[in-house]
Amino acid sequence: MANDIHKLYDLCIVGAGPMGSAAARHATLINPQLKVCLIGPKEPEDRLACSHDVFGSHYDEGRVVTALIADPIWRELASRSINRFRDIEERTGIAFFTQSGHLWIGRKSDPRMENVLKITECMGPQALVLDRTMVSEKYPFLSIRQVDDVLLQTKSAGFVSPRKLVLAQQAAAHSQGCDIFNDVVDKVHEVDKSDGSKCMMVATLNGHTYLAKRVLLTPGAFIGFRSLLPVGKELDLTLLKQKLAFIELNENDVRRLTNMPAIAWRVELDKTLCYILPPIKYPNGKYYLKIGRRSAEQVKTKEEVVEYLKRDPSKVVADKHILDLLLQLVKDIKVVSTHGDSCITTHTPNGQVYCDMVTPRLGVATAGQGAGVMVSDEIGNMAARMIISGSWDYDLPRENFRAKFRSKPES
Template identity: 30%
Template sequence: MARNADVVVVGAGMFGSAAAKYLSRSGADTVIVGPPEPDRPAAARLSEFGAYHDESRIARCLGWDRFWGTVDSRSTARYRDIEAESGVGFFQECGALALIAASLREHTDTMLRTSEDDGVTVDRMTAADLRQEFPGLGLPPMNGGVEGLLERKSAGHLNPRHLVRAQLALAQAAGARLLRATVTGIHRDGPAGPWHVRTQTATTGATVTVRADKLLIAAGSLVNHNNALPRPYRLDLQTFTEPNLLYEVADRHLPALQDLPTVVTIDPEDSGDANLSAYLLPPLRYPDGRWYLRIGPAMQPAVRELRTTDEIHTWYARQRITPQQSALLSRMTKVLLPGLEPVSVREACCVVDKTPTRYPYLGHLDKDKSLTVAVGGNGHGARGSDEIGRLAATLVLGDRWDLPLSQETFAPAHEPGAAAGRPDYLRPPYGLC
């Protein structure tokens, strides 16, 4: 069976669903290819894994640098419109707090100037201010002290699964076709011919090939492992474990904890597992009906690289973090919430990807610009995914690039040789998760 389209978007996750919406609204005949969300990610095939299969991601407008501040603030400004147009709710406004070492004051000043330029209001708080407003929240004992940056409005957390569902609904309303299938191969009829995306459908296992003049690859962290790139392409994108602990919260403790904003801590000390960088999300009701508070790490050594397909599959399938990772997250939980008395503690496994630039790859892989990629969230991609998807669609359509950074900054890099030493993105400060 064969189908034709103007554009095929490979990947129906955070970036792909947003890009498909903008492509379809532009009038391009668009097919989105991606497997259905698995009922249980741990039991899914490798091709079905997605980094958005969870209940929450931090949402805010304050960015670590100009790029992330811009895409995050632009995306966040559209959340309510996306909810209203799709009928799918995904954003909860509870505020976002960054606890930053005072020694990073110069960088903090720069972030605040950028936020002011973007019209984002941020309260700068001393340690005394923080203790008064959040008496149940512990402050990490960073060298030189800590200060807080609090966004009270247009910040909190989003449900990434619901956001993807909303974006896909809007893409389909604009005319896009969603093919729930796994990509098994991609090839082209000569240097100037159409692209052929061969797939296996999720329901019947039938083979469906989609032909298109243009191809957008938005296949996420597993782009080098799941047949999403035509040969011989591979990208310089590394995948790492993302360990989480989920603390079940009793109903009687919910009122105090639900008033917390999302929290990120930024420690510039290169002290290995003693580093105090982490993120914390307040309690949310999960599909099992229970309330869980979630904590995760920054890029400490405990966040190890996954180099092979087998390693990625095993990490996902077992849903068990390492003792080192558990100890690190348990310690940070005691620092931030010293009075927490959980009913139970669960482990959860996801992945995070990193590019050498710490930015997404948004660009073309071939000379005629018919093959484009939008991958590399670098642990920040969910909240800015609507704008990143819009930028990807802009490239596919050949429209004007309107980001205040050169498009060359996001040019995809091919897989390099083995690098010596620890990459920069594994060295603190790690930025805002």
């Protein structure tokens, strides 16, 4: 395809997942006069037959939503995002948020549980501490251990469909003037214009070239695998595999679990949380329970990431350990079938999202720490304000979100 050079945009957002799509919506709200474009590939109909090598971890129907978070920054980001969900749904007609409530389950001796317990004290009636008798009465299908405490957030909590959230964000952004291109960005670099001024050039795999006054990078795990950052710049990120298991349910179990909340469960002290989603209907028409848990297994190359994310979910064997945990917590399930799936989470040394300017014309917003979908709308707001102004323009301290880089020799 010929190398087409498109018009000069005020802002080009690279990466059309939850954060990038949210940033596009917010940017077109903050300044409707801006020429904004969003570039990223759509979810492929067939992962195995897909010609490109960029995939999202948001190709799914369930992510936990809750404000019961010990870290005050994450709690604020989550609350602000969640509070906008209904408005986005109403404006676009795309429903993505199910307010099922959220349970926190953890050992009484866990300091993290103590911190979350303190949060419930200031949340009023929407956050409750439940004993085992109360849990049995409200959720008779759950088996709670003697060693565990249980906290319930009743409102503004549950789960979202990340697929539909992205569709809603993009629909809103497009209706507000954002151009959206289904393509993979291969290179971003600064160039000189004919008048001597500088701008950013964005080149794609399909042979298109876009010019922009500023560029925001939001491609998640793939941010370090193409020529998107300046030479010598490599973000300090760790990419971890998620262990996932799905149980297909029969109609009786779907009805029996109809009021099941989303759940976060710390099974063991000093171990990562399991997250569990209630019955969700998937595009194939079947209902599944889902459990996920972050592993310690890293992926370090583009080839490893692509190989992991490109797998056919129907042929991925469910992780037996977490599958057994799910069946231990949710009682008397008649298992129709099981399968696994692939997800990669992106992490920073301080456990916070990166949202920072790399150069005066290039910014980044990435690293959701495994909860990026839940906070993505507010990260998009934060990132849009930053990239439009070219500097920090947000009411939380910049230092929490400053990007850290590894040393990388020039080539």
